[in-house]
Amino acid sequence: MHAFDVLGDPVRRRILELLAGGEASAGDVTATVREEFGISQPAVSQHLRVLRDNGFAHVRAEGTRRLYSVDVTGLRAADAWVDQFRAFWEPRLDALATEVARGKRARRSGGA
Amino acid sequence: MHAFDVLGDPVRRRILELLAGGEASAGDVTATVREEFGISQPAVSQHLRVLRDNGFAHVRAEGTRRLYSVDVTGLRAADAWVDQFRAFWEPRLDALATEVARGKRARRSGGA
DNA sequence: GACTTATATAAGCGTCGGCTGACACAGTCG
DNA sequence: CGACTGTGTCAGCCGACGCTTATATAAGTC
Numbered sequence A, B: 001m002h003a004f005d006v007l008g009d010p011v012r013r014r015i016l017e018l019l020a021g022g023e024a025s026a027g028d029v030t031a032t033v034r035e036e037f038g039i040s041q042p043a044v045s046q047h048l049r050v051l052r053d054n055g056f057a058h059v060r061a062e063g064t065r066r067l068y069s070v071d072v073t074g075l076r077a078a079d080a081w082v083d084q085f086r087a088f089w090e091p092r093l094d095a096l097a098t099e100v101a102r103g104k105r106a107r108r109s110g111g112a
Numbered sequence C: 001g002a003c004t005t006a007t008a009t010a011a012g013c014g015t016c017g018g019c020t021g022a023c024a025c026a027g028t029c030g
Numbered sequence D: 001c002g003a004c005t006g007t008g009t010c011a012g013c014c015g016a017c018g019c020t021t022a023t024a025t026a027a028g029t030c
Helices: A003-007 A010-020 A026-037 A041-053 A072-083 A095-108 B003-007 B010-020 B026-037 B041-053 B072-083 B095-108
Strands: A057-062 A065-070 B057-062 B065-070
Touching: A003 A010, A003 A072, A003 B003, A010 A026, A010 A041, A010 A057, A010 A065, A026 A041, A026 A065, A041 A057, A041 A065, A072 B072, B003 B010, B003 B072, B010 B026, B010 B041, B010 B057, B010 B065, B026 B041, B026 B065, B041 B057, B041 B065
Parallel strands: none
Antiparallel strands: A057 A065, B057 B065
């Protein structure tokens, strides 16, 4: 599953935001998400699984609880992709890229 | 449609990468995408529409051709969301956030 | 060991997004 | 004007994903 597919779901984004506030148990996350989205405990558990399986969340067992926290792997992957385009709105990073993107290619390869 | 829903599709991501190389006509994009993904012209056109409608691509007519280019609006929105988490892997940006994330909250609100 | 709590898994179902094929429409060229 | 090219739209189909209910598993408590 691609990083953006994971982030495409609003529930999963919310869960990550919750985890950004610090490690939280599955129960804590479930309580909040359940209230905000009106979905069941299994639904939340399934979302947590997706986050785990795709490098967005770490888990650690503590007794019967599962403590979740942010795993940066997935987020970095998403960030790396977006990074390809950063020069478009932060031209100082690479002014040349912007110039190229502007229309150089269009001019060369058959533009007006 | 949320930015990450737009980016969740591999065809749309590819189209954006193509546009990152400079303005391109719908036909040029279609030719490449068709070859790489084996989908029809209408399929590509529909993806272009999604990109347009969600602030990921600009269009400009030139005769019968439609010239597409990157619109940063959508990309910046995606970047802004990811930015919430950047401190997790670039601690220098905000060392405090990392500390908080680590377990401070867990300790306070009922951790071990 | 029986009960309860915390969490995960499984099966089934509905919905939504993407694809195709058919078509519409604009512009260009003879 | 009529044919052709480039592109967009529409209707319908299909598969994937997310949800629910039911159930399994594991850990605590008495």
